[in-house]
Amino acid sequence: MNSPVYIMWLRQIKRYWRSKPRIIGSLAQPLLFLVALGFGFGPIFEKAGGGNYLEFLAPGIIAMTVLSSSLFNGIEIIWDRQFGFLKETLVSPVPRYKIILGRILGGATVATIQGIIVLLISLIIGFKPTSIFMIPLAIFFMFLISIFFAGVGTSIASKLEDMQGFQLIVNFIFMPLFFLSGALFPLSDLPSLLNQVVKLNPLTYGVDGLRLSLTNISHLNLISDFFVLFICSIIVVFIGAYLFSKTEV
Amino acid sequence: MIEVENLVKKFEDITAVDNISFDVKEGEIFAFLGPNGAGKTTTIKMLTTLLVPTSGKIKINGFSAETKKEEVRHSFGIVFQDESLDEELTAYENMEFHAVLYGIKKELRKRRIEELLKLVELWERKDDLVKHFSGGMKRRLEIARGLVHHPRVLFLDEPTLGLDPQTRNFLWEYIKKLNKKENMTVFLTTHYMEEADKIADKIAIIDKGKIVIIGTSKEIKKKTNSDSLEKAFLKLTGKPIREESATSLDHMRLRKRFFGSRR
Numbered sequence: 001m002n003s004p005v006y007i008m009w010l011r012q013i014k015r016y017w018r019s020k021p022r023i024i025g026s027l028a029q030p031l032l033f034l035v036a037l038g039f040g041f042g043p044i045f046e047k048a049g050g051g052n053y054l055e056f057l058a059p060g061i062i063a064m065t066v067l068s069s070s071l072f073n074g075i076e077i078i079w080d081r082q083f084g085f086l087k088e089t090l091v092s093p094v095p096r097y098k099i100i101l102g103r104i105l106g107g108a109t110v111a112t113i114q115g116i117i118v119l120l121i122s123l124i125i126g127f128k129p130t131s132i133f134m135i136p137l138a139i140f141f142m143f144l145i146s147i148f149f150a151g152v153g154t155s156i157a158s159k160l161e162d163m164q165g166f167q168l169i170v171n172f173i174f175m176p177l178f179f180l181s182g183a184l185f186p187l188s189d190l191p192s193l194l195n196q197v198v199k200l201n202p203l204t205y206g207v208d209g210l211r212l213s214l215t216n217i218s219h220l221n222l223i224s225d226f227f228v229l230f231i232c233s234i235i236v237v238f239i240g241a242y243l244f245s246k247t248e249v
Numbered sequence: 250m251i252e253v254e255n256l257v258k259k260f261e262d263i264t265a266v267d268n269i270s271f272d273v274k275e276g277e278i279f280a281f282l283g284p285n286g287a288g289k290t291t292t293i294k295m296l297t298t299l300l301v302p303t304s305g306k307i308k309i310n311g312f313s314a315e316t317k318k319e320e321v322r323h324s325f326g327i328v329f330q331d332e333s334l335d336e337e338l339t340a341y342e343n344m345e346f347h348a349v350l351y352g353i354k355k356e357l358r359k360r361r362i363e364e365l366l367k368l369v370e371l372w373e374r375k376d377d378l379v380k381h382f383s384g385g386m387k388r389r390l391e392i393a394r395g396l397v398h399h400p401r402v403l404f405l406d407e408p409t410l411g412l413d414p415q416t417r418n419f420l421w422e423y424i425k426k427l428n429k430k431e432n433m434t435v436f437l438t439t440h441y442m443e444e445a446d447k448i449a450d451k452i453a454i455i456d457k458g459k460i461v462i463i464g465t466s467k468e469i470k471k472k473t474n475s476d477s478l479e480k481a482f483l484k485l486t487g488k489p490i491r492e493e494s495a496t497s498l499d500h501m502r503l504r505k506r507f508f509g510s511r512r
């Protein structure tokens with residue numbers, strides 16, 4: 001292959017694959033959530049008539065994994081800036097949008113792999129998807145979520161020079177994105193204000209799409225899940241490309 | 250090959266490059282000398298499209314650095330003052346990455362990478378991660394990388410910083426050979442006056458963002474009545490040490506270059 005987008009993508013995959021401690025470290029949190037919440041809240045959730053909580057929770061935790069992995073992936077730009085490698089890509093005759101596209105696709109692929117690993121872990125713990133034939137659709141939704149949030153992370157990182165600043169901002173937006181997405185609780189009986197906030201969160205559609213493909217439970221519908229994420233992703237990729245094109249070293 | 254007219258770069262409160270103009274002819278080796286913080290790296294960053302000038306005109310290989318960025322980027326290769334390799338990749342992968350960005354087809358790519366890695370004596374180590382390389386090895390790799398796409402102009406920002414005499418000699422000899430064989434233009438900065446004296450066809454000395462003199466080494470020595478370039482340099486730029494040299498980021502990377510990296 002001879003494409004700059006591909007080689008940017010490949011670089012991220014290689015870097016990911018070579019940092020085993022990072023892979024393992026980033027799986028600790030989802031595992032903890034699955035076990036602690038899944039088994040801890042399980043009995044109450046069932047008593048309240050919500051059904052099996054692990055079935056409900058697993059897609060949410062997969063979404064959380066994908067969200068944090070893709071969002072934090074933006075830090076690689078700052079990393080590259082600090083270690084000087086960014087200059088190497090910026091002096092090259094490759095259009096900026098291709099560089100950023102390669103990065104976003106690379107970050108999204110890594111996040112999706114993380115999501116698949118958490119899916120496997122949850123299967124081991126006892127999560128049972130309705131149909132294994134729907135798993136490709138679930139992976140597709142993981143990828144859509146990843147593209148969008150890798151785009152968001154990359155856009156933020158294009159404007160920042162230091163890692164602390166990036167981590168601060170991303171942590172700040174991570175919590176509300178995660179908690180107000182329906183990852184942890186059903187959206188059916190929310191107070192109306194909360195309901196509206198949740199509907200503004202792109203992750204909500206990702207979680208819904210994931211849950212629909214894995215457990216056939218949904219509050220929205222597949223088509224709107226897909227289109228909201230798809231359109232948001234396209235917009236954010238453009239924003240990222242624009243912001244990155246203004247980068248100086 | 251390089252045409253610069255009234256180039257200015259201001260950062261918030263300082264003028265790093267203050268209205269400089271010069272020409273470098275095709276096939277020339279041009280040394281850009283000056284004390285720490287004089288504005289050398291800033292100039293190179295503007296010439297290589299990494300920084301947008303506050304004002305002034307730049308042409309590389311006949312293309313305007315403002316409007317024909319892509320053509321300009323195709324025309325030059327660069328070895329940066331501070332590190333610019335991906336340490337998590339191998340030597341070969343760094344070369345390959347570069348070659349793909351410059352659109353070099355697979356067959357040619359393989360041939361050139363092998364040729365260059367052998368030349369800088371890194372072929373045996375091609376599959377080692379760069380983070381396990383010594384400073385000199387990284388430098389050699391960066392130089393090989395800058396040449397993969399056969400640039401018409403090569404920018405070298407203190408390429409011999411932290412290298413042993415053997416590697417320095419080797420490097421300059423190779424640069425000279427390329428310059429003769431391919432008629433490649435070379436724009437370099439260094440703090441080693443003897444090096445500049447030996448290799449450069451033309452020298453410019455810059456201080457506090459302004460070019461104070463430009464000419465051949467002979468002319469400069471004659472004008473300043475000095476018997477060495479170093480003396481001429483000190484006469485022109487004064488004795489006091491420059492307090493500030495680079496941005497904090499540059500400093501961090503430079504430290505890393507000297508003391509090795511730990512991640």
Ligand SMILES: Nc1ncnc2c1ncn2[C@@H]1O[C@H](COP(=O)(O)OP(=O)(O)OP(=O)(O)O)[C@@H](O)[C@H]1O
Pocket residue numbers: 249260261263265283284285286287288289290291292330493494495496
């Ligand atoms: N991004 C930046 N923001 C603010 N000031 C900067 C920036 N980059 C460089 N400077 C300042 O511009 C001046 C020129 O710096 P430059 O790096 O061009 O010097 P130099 O000639 O390359 O020095 P050295 O020999 O130490 O490498 C310095 O005062 C430096 O602090």
Ligand SMILES: [Mg+2]
Pocket residue numbers: 289290291330406
């Ligand atoms: Mg410098």
